[in-house]
Amino acid sequence: MTDVQHLSNQQRFVIANDGGHAVMSYRLFTREGNAAVDFNSTYVPPEFRGKGLAEKLVRAGLAWAKEQGYELHASCWYVAKFIR
Template identity: 55%
Template sequence: MTDITISHQPEQQRFVLTQGNAEAVLDYTLNGSSINFHHTFVPPEFRGKGLAEKLVRHGLAWANTQQYQVHASCSYVQRFLR
């Protein structure tokens, strides 16, 4: 299995999980002290491997350390907020 890298790209307001040549993306928007995770994209070759979960958990952990009030309009991310 190729190494997995998760990077934060604050200027694009997203987290990117890279494995090989493919990228999964978690997009967010900031509004004051609130963050809204609004879009998750996982390429077909990543699906069913738990990589989206790793990406979302990474983004949520970062948001919590920044003390943002977390919201999710993305249905996938909403599962982790229940």
């Protein structure tokens, strides 16, 4: 239940649960000639909250973005806490 999948064609990271999905979505863009990523939404179904799934999604997403050399942005308040 805690394996993070990167669905690049859908621009999101997902953890599949029994009947639900924890999701962090992003969008790619170019800013002043630099490749950038904006993490814009994180959602964990109520029945799976408090288990660290959102944090796991964020850490996986940030690691991927850094590997790609993307400039990091977060319009999602939760992700922004990790970038500061």
